[in-house]
Amino acid sequence: MSERKNAAKKNQIKRNLEAYTFMIPNLILFLSCSVYPVLWALKYVFYQYGGYGTGAPRFVGLDNLARVFRDKVYWESMLHTFTYGFGKVIIIIPLAFFLAFLLNKQKGINGIAQSIMFLPTVMSSAVMGLVFYLLFNAYNGEINQYLMKLHMISQPINWLGKENAMKTLILTAVWGGVGNYMVYFIAGIQQVSEDAIESARIDGASKIQTIWYIIVPMLGPILKIILMLAITSAFHDITNVMVLTEGGPNNATMVSSLYSYRYFFPISAAEQVVPQYGYGAALSVVTACIAGAVTIVYLKLSKRLDDIY
16 A cells, blocks of 8 residues: 555656646746846836946935936826827727627638738737838828828828827827737627527617627626736837837827836937936836736726626
8 A cells, every 4th residue: 555655656746847847947937037127126226227337236225216206207108108008998999899790700701801900910019110100201101192192181291290199109009909909809709609699689689789788798808808908008018109209209109118118228319328227127116016006996997897797
């Protein structure tokens, strides 16, 4: 009996070693690429440091955090972040649902249309930003040229100017992300019971009533995930802004993630020459706390979807 127990124990240890062996590479990557950068940022919140060649880090206590709360440009960038995120959500979610409802059957032209709509999702954000920059260029952009040929405008519109830049960024984000959310909605719609839809039709429900009272409630779990992804992505969506406007003009499109980034990696000669890692880390930590607070509030509010439906 004891020999059997010993053999079973050895087999269990062997299986555990095999499992841990497969886990070790992922654990190393997680610790080095996720945990270590977070700890590094938390450490340098309390230091003034300009990187290698600028001397040793100097402890400054809470000065960096105090500076964040006095930084008007940062709080304006946070307002722009919420504007960008809200504008993106109210457009991309209904549009993705409409496309998913229209193309949920992957047959013939629908399958081709799904592939075309999903294509921008796998495209590099930098390439996508460059394409939209060329399209919306005020002087020789394709959009202005076509609108002038159609006599819809008499002079070029400055799409990347102060009044229109945020709208252009939102449009770029919608184009780049709608295919991704569409796929989520399609997956949810395909899980909706056909019997429930057929019962609603027999009872005399119209298509709109069937969508609103049958399909949308059943999409509650996937809708909460989609909204969560759309909201939180606004806090780290930086590439489009960097390529299209670099946060300009006059910080009109400066978002919090780009503002933090510029203290680690100055973009142009007009900015500070020496990076400010300590202050950049403080900005990142405050932004992460705000994003976490928004996520917690959303999770609490999203529970009401279950109560409503």
